[in-house]
Amino acid sequence: MESRADFSEVERKAVYRALEARRDVRRGFTAEPLPDALMRRLLAAAHCAPSVGLMQPSRFVVVRDPAVRKAIHSAFQQANQKALAAYTGERRELYRGLKLEGILEAPQNLCVLSDPQSERGHGLGRQTMPETAIYSTVCAIQNLWLAARTEGVGVGWVSIIDPARLREILRIPPAIVPVAYLCLGFVDSFASGPELERQGWEKRIPLDDVISQDFFHDPSQPHSVEEQAR
Numbered sequence: 138m139e140s141r142a143d144f145s146e147v148e149r150k151a152v153y154r155a156l157e158a159r160r161d162v163r164r165g166f167t168a169e170p171l172p173d174a175l176m177r178r179l180l181a182a183a184h185c186a187p188s189v190g191l192m193q194p195s196r197f198v199v200v201r202d203p204a205v206r207k208a209i210h211s212a213f214q215q216a217n218q219k220a221l222a223a224y225t226g227e228r229r230e231l232y233r234g235l236k237l238e239g240i241l242e243a244p245q246n247l248c249v250l251s252d253p254q255s256e257r258g259h260g261l262g263r264q265t266m267p268e269t270a271i272y273s274t275v276c277a278i279q280n281l282w283l284a285a286r287t288e289g290v291g292v293g294w295v296s297i298i299d300p301a302r303l304r305e306i307l308r309i310p311p312a313i314v315p316v317a318y319l320c321l322g323f324v325d326s327f328a329s330g331p332e333l334e335r336q337g338w339e340k341r342i343p344l345d346d347v348i349s350q351d352f353f354h355d356p357s358q359p360h361s362v363e364e365q366a367r
């Protein structure tokens with residue numbers, strides 16, 4: 138692989154490997170707590186993510202207390218029952234069999250929040266796209282997810298929780314937005330592909346199906362006359 142980058146070939150390959158080998162992990166966590174220094178590295182990885190106007194809106198609540206995790210888990214169960222009820226037939230049965238969280242199995246949880254009203258960054262980029270504050274926090278989450286993969290730490294994102302319950306349990310003030318609830322812990326191995334694919338819920342789509350040139354084109358629609366002429 139030729140490159141002009143100041144990364145060695147080994148380093149470059151390692152980055153791509155982390156991207157491809159990252160998984161959403163919901164099972165197989167060992168009980169071993171993550172050492173503080175490791176947790177700090179993961180949070181530092183999140184904290185150095187790009188952010189709109191350099192506002193760094195992300196905030197982190199490390200959740201280890203079993204009582205707090207139990208409360209979150211019961212919020213998950215409630216939301217998951219509701220979610221199940223929205224499906225019918227075979228899809229409902231498939232959904233029922235999915236394992237969609239590891240809140241109690243993972244020894245650490247992490248709630249990632251955003252402060253979208255922060256004055257930091259002086260509004261740069263947010264006058265036109267205020268939602269970029271939340272996007273910035275999503276970038277931080279992805280940084281952490283990738284760093285964790287290289288440390289042998291599984292991360293599972295749980296979005297099946299009513300945010301209002303999350304606010305109550307974690308005492309999140311109204312101006313702060315909960316973006317992700319994550320389960321983190323060491324795992325012995327990572328699956329080679331998404332669990333939802335293995336379980337027949339959804340399939341990954343080929344890269345070529347999501348790329349168009351110059352103008353937006355939905356790959357499921359036939360090309361327009363103008364596009365065909367080009």
Ligand SMILES: Cc1cc2nc3c(=O)[nH]c(=O)nc-3n(C[C@H](O)[C@H](O)[C@H](O)COP(=O)(O)O)c2cc1C
Binds near residue numbers: 161294296332
């Ligand atoms: C915003 C977001 C929310 C997600 N919420 C859940 C969730 O509630 N439960 C779950 O099991 N997985 C959740 N996932 C994980 C996805 O199911 C997973 O990323 C996808 O199936 C691809 O698998 P992979 O991450 O292993 O490549 C979430 C992922 C994202 C990005």
